[in-house]
Amino acid sequence: MEPTEAKNTANEKLTHNKENTGKEAGTAPKEKIVLESGKNSSDKDKNGYKERLKEITAVLHKHAITRGVSPEKLRLILTDLGPTFIKLGQVMSMRSDILPKRYCDELMKLCSDVEPMPFSEVEEVLQEAFGCPWQEEFQEIQRKPLGSASIAQVHRAVLKTGEEVVVKVQRKGIYEVMARDIGLMKKAVKLLPPVSIKEAVDLNLVLEELWRVTQEEMNFLTEAANMEEFSRKNKNVAFVKTPILYREYTTASVLVMEYIDGIPIDDKETLLAGGYDLDEIGSKFVDNFIKQVMDDGFFHADPHPGNVMIQGGKIVWIDMGMMGRLSDRDRELIGEAIEGVALNDIGKIQDAVLALGEFKGKPDQSRLYTDIRDLMAKYGTADLGQIDIVEIFTDLMDVMKENKIVMPHGLTMLARGLTHMEGVLSDISPEINMVQIAAARMKGNLLEKENWKKQLKGTGKKLYRSVLRAIDIPTLAADFLQGCMKGETKINLDLHASDDLAWLMRRLIRNIVLGLWVMALLISSSIICTTDMMPKMFGIPALGVLGYFGALVILMYLFIKHFMKK
Numbered sequence: 001m002e003p004t005e006a007k008n009t010a011n012e013k014l015t016h017n018k019e020n021t022g023k024e025a026g027t028a029p030k031e032k033i034v035l036e037s038g039k040n041s042s043d044k045d046k047n048g049y050k051e052r053l054k055e056i057t058a059v060l061h062k063h064a065i066t067r068g069v070s071p072e073k074l075r076l077i078l079t080d081l082g083p084t085f086i087k088l089g090q091v092m093s094m095r096s097d098i099l100p101k102r103y104c105d106e107l108m109k110l111c112s113d114v115e116p117m118p119f120s121e122v123e124e125v126l127q128e129a130f131g132c133p134w135q136e137e138f139q140e141i142q143r144k145p146l147g148s149a150s151i152a153q154v155h156r157a158v159l160k161t162g163e164e165v166v167v168k169v170q171r172k173g174i175y176e177v178m179a180r181d182i183g184l185m186k187k188a189v190k191l192l193p194p195v196s197i198k199e200a201v202d203l204n205l206v207l208e209e210l211w212r213v214t215q216e217e218m219n220f221l222t223e224a225a226n227m228e229e230f231s232r233k234n235k236n237v238a239f240v241k242t243p244i245l246y247r248e249y250t251t252a253s254v255l256v257m258e259y260i261d262g263i264p265i266d267d268k269e270t271l272l273a274g275g276y277d278l279d280e281i282g283s284k285f286v287d288n289f290i291k292q293v294m295d296d297g298f299f300h301a302d303p304h305p306g307n308v309m310i311q312g313g314k315i316v317w318i319d320m321g322m323m324g325r326l327s328d329r330d331r332e333l334i335g336e337a338i339e340g341v342a343l344n345d346i347g348k349i350q351d352a353v354l355a356l357g358e359f360k361g362k363p364d365q366s367r368l369y370t371d372i373r374d375l376m377a378k379y380g381t382a383d384l385g386q387i388d389i390v391e392i393f394t395d396l397m398d399v400m401k402e403n404k405i406v407m408p409h410g411l412t413m414l415a416r417g418l419t420h421m422e423g424v425l426s427d428i429s430p431e432i433n434m435v436q437i438a439a440a441r442m443k444g445n446l447l448e449k450e451n452w453k454k455q456l457k458g459t460g461k462k463l464y465r466s467v468l469r470a471i472d473i474p475t476l477a478a479d480f481l482q483g484c485m486k487g488e489t490k491i492n493l494d495l496h497a498s499d500d501l502a503w504l505m506r507r508l509i510r511n512i513v514l515g516l517w518v519m520a521l522l523i524s525s526s527i528i529c530t531t532d533m534m535p536k537m538f539g540i541p542a543l544g545v546l547g548y549f550g551a552l553v554i555l556m557y558l559f560i561k562h563f564m565k566k
Contacts, residue, residue: 053184056081060188071106078107083114083150084174084181090150091213093416101394108419116148121172122155129254137249141167147306150174151218156259163258165246168220170253175218182211209409217321220255226320227257233296239284241314260316262309266427271310282429285315286437289421293414294335294438297326301413304420305427324413330356334411338438341392346372353396357405364403371399393418514554521551 059080063073078089093107122141126134134141141157148154152170159165186207216222224245231242249256263270265285268278285308292299300307300317301324309316326334333352340348349372350365375395393415400407418434425432525547533541 049180049184052180056184056188071100071103074103075106075110078110081181083171084178086110086114087150087178087214088182088185088210091210101398114148114150116145116153117171119143122153122169125169125172125253126167129251130249138167151214152220157256159246159256163246165256166259167249168255168257170218170220178214178218179211182207213322219252220250220321221252223255223321224250226323229298230300230317230320230323233292233298234288237288237291239314240288241311241316243316243318257318260309260311260318262311262316264305265308265310265315265424266305268428271428276310278428279432281310281315282425282432283437286421286425286432286434288315289417290434290438293324293326293417294331297328297331299324299326299414299417301417302420303417303424305424308424322413324410324417326410326414330408330410337396341376344376346376349376349396353400353405356411357400357407359405368399368403368405371402375399511558514558518551518554521547521554525551 059077062080063077065073065077069077075089078085089107089110093104093110123134130137137160139158139160139162141155143155145153145155146166150171151174152168155167155169157165157167186204189204189207224247227242227245228247231245234240234242243260244258246256246258263274265271265281271278271281289299289303300320300322302319302322303317307317307319309318333356337349337352337356340346340352346369350369353368353372354365375392378395397407397411397415421434425434525544528544528547529540531541533543535542537545
């Protein structure tokens with residue numbers, strides 16, 4: 001079926017649904033959620049929280065969380081806590097800017113396959129979504145799912161009109177379960193011991209990110225919109241295909257799309273047997289991903305082998321629940337950072353990083369410059385074709401993390417996507433280099449007519465602003481010289497010291513102050529001892545004795561502190 005025919009059928013089917021149900025299918029889940037939430041009593045919620053808290057406590061006790069949380073232990077804990085926490089762990093693996101890399105790498109190993117829900121529950125979800133038994137919309141739905149994940153599961157089906165489709169059905173009550181579990185996790189964060197992962201990352205920030213991402217993924221209307229946008233942006237790419245979306249059957253909890261009978265991109269034997277060239281597939285796979293990132297600013301953030309199929313000589317992208325977005329400004333800054341790496345220009349990279357990031361505090365630019373310089377010492381002498389783009393991206397994110405710079409959400413999604421891309425390429429075509437393909441595409445873009453117009457327009461604006469500023473230079477110079485002659489010129493300096501130097505200065509000043517106290521106590525006590533002041537201790541004035549004792553205490557403190565520091 002062609003997309004146009006599908007659209008016409010969609011319009012006819014939508015009218016049919018309105019006549020049968022009296023409302024649009026897409027609005028039913030929202031009404032249902034309100035009704036269900038109204039039925040829940042506070043006593044039931046409290047009991048559910050208590051029971052779940054007992055389960056979580058038992059798992060944490062089993063893994064001895066009070067002794068710290070290693071990456072492997074965290075993965076095992078999430079696995080034992082069940083499907084909800086597995087999904088949370090998978091989302092956490094994307095945030096390598098706020099979670100240490102070793103934790104992200106370990107969480108990437110979490111398996112998404114979970115026990116499928118009974119078909120009776122699938123039927124209930126479909127009944128709620130469509131407002132009628134599923135038999136009125138489908139000829140058949142296979143009872144055994146094609147796959148089952150933490151949020152939804154997929155069944156193969158046939159529409160009344162004969163098209164083969166897959167039905168993605170959300171797990172019943174998953175929204176309430178995840179909201180409850182995340183609420184409990186926020187409370188648990190406060191109870192974590194200081195010697196744990198809590199020292200390395202802001203867990204509250206992680207949980208907020210988890211909830212935002214999972215909310216988006218649980219709304220299948222968002223995924224449907226992503227599929228339509230992805231299809232529009234790639235309609236002129238001959239070797240790319242997006243499954244047909246059946247919008248008239250899609251709601252917040254159910255998504256229906258074309259069944260793709262393709263070959264997984266990492267199934268090398270089947271691809272070779274079908275006459276495919278693995279190097280060609282790898283090159284086009286990377287080229288299209290770079291196009292999504294640099295040209296569209298809208299890319300597939302989870303391109304693992306299960307989400308990329310080969311069918312009829314085309315690359316088919318499926319599962320659009322996790323998509324990344326980059327603004328024009330972000331893409332321009334990424335391009336400048338890549339150019340800075342190629343030119344070994346530390347200042348250019350630093351400017352791009354400072355413009356891209358969000359700061360937790362005042363940035364230490366001298367430290368950032370030093371960290372980027374050390375990074376460039378690792379890559380500066382390498383050929384463009386020898387650079388591992390995933391490794392350098394990860395190292396750059398580590399630099400940002402060390403300098404307390406939070407990367408935009410789109411860049412963390414890009415990091416996840418690049419990691420999956422590297423895994424696929426190393427399997428099917430290890431000789432392909434992503435950097436070379438990216439450079440070729442960017443070079444080709446520079447030669448396009450539209451891009452030349454954009455570049456010329458941008459250069460014209462910069463030239464115009466520069467001319468306007470240049471006109472003011474003589475006036476500003478005259479004001480500066482006049483101020484210098486009158487002694488009214490002020491220069492503001494913002495000096496940054498390293499942590500070691502700042503600590504040394506604080507210690508030096510403290511010791512000088514304590515030394516002055518000792519000297520003052522000794523001199524004043526000696527003067528007092530020459531008098532006949534009463535009362536006396538050991539034949540000398542008691543106040544002098546106290547002064548000597550105070551000086552002795554300070555000296556003992558300094559000696560003990562000195563040896564402890566050693």
